[in-house]
Amino acid sequence: MGKFLAMLILVCAVGAGAGMYYLQVYGYYEEVELKPGQDVVLVPQDGDKGVAIDYADFQAIDASSSPIRYRACFSSPLSRQELAQTYTVSQHYQPRIAPGWFECFDAEAIGAALEAGTATAFLSVKNIEYGVDRVVAVTDQGQGYVWHELNNCGKKAYDGTVVGESCPELPGANQ
Template sequence: MGKFAVIAVLLSALLFGGGIWYAQTHGYYAPVEGPVTLVLAAPDGGLTALPAQGVAAIASASSPLGFRACFRHDLDLAALGADIPVEPRPAAAPTIAPGWFDCFDAEQIGALLADGRATAYTAYPNAAYGVDRIVALTGDGRGWAWHELNDCGRKAYDGTPVGEACPDRETYEPLSEGSL
């Protein structure tokens, strides 16, 4: 009887742990089917299309922060800021993607950003309420995108009044693209 109870508890723990692992690494993420919006945001609010090829993207139905994308580009990075009005986003930090989405390695992207071989930019402000889409670009044509909380998002989710600079949450329309 005691052995049966121990086996039942261990089997239950193993199944429960496996369910949590699957939910965190596969269950909440799905490939984005259809076009993915990859643009560069100008300080004045304008958007410039990012010439991206070979886009692979995933998103989470449970959180707007679950978006990740990898792509190639043929953009001349010297034109950024001069011909194309954008500003670097120096504090951008990519978040970890599920292991099966192997084109997005947050540690490698973070290292490229830290040593200056990649530069991050705001791609689309408020892609979801309080969440900006960020892109990181390298001179050799690689690019990645992810979502980060912006000032409005940090305030909204910690309970601080958001203020006039943030969009009205009641009438806000999030970026809609592809399907999960």
């Protein structure tokens, strides 16, 4: 009877582990439906609303389980130097690791390119959800990448510190 219970516990543990792995890597993600002219936008230096740029080969994934699971890849005929003359450059970037099956998005390579200066990060959408900004990076080769990044208000809201007056009001704070 003891061997049976031990095997049952082992089978349950393996099943639970496999289920959690599947949910983290595959379960919640879905492909994003293309919205031509709206998928890749950058905030002009003298504005606050994103403007569409030229892009092709767009593919993206997202998950409703978290506001920072969005990842996208595209190509652009515009150079990062041209874009930097017109659009808001972001110094706050940390590409998030994408699931292995979404092969076009390599967060480590993107981060290395940003650090090496062969890619530039731009602000795409401020507060796409509370405390979360959309960031676009473009490389010297014209490859582009998009992900969501916690901004200062989001970092404060999610770690439990006082948000402060400089941040917009938290949704549902008056309820």
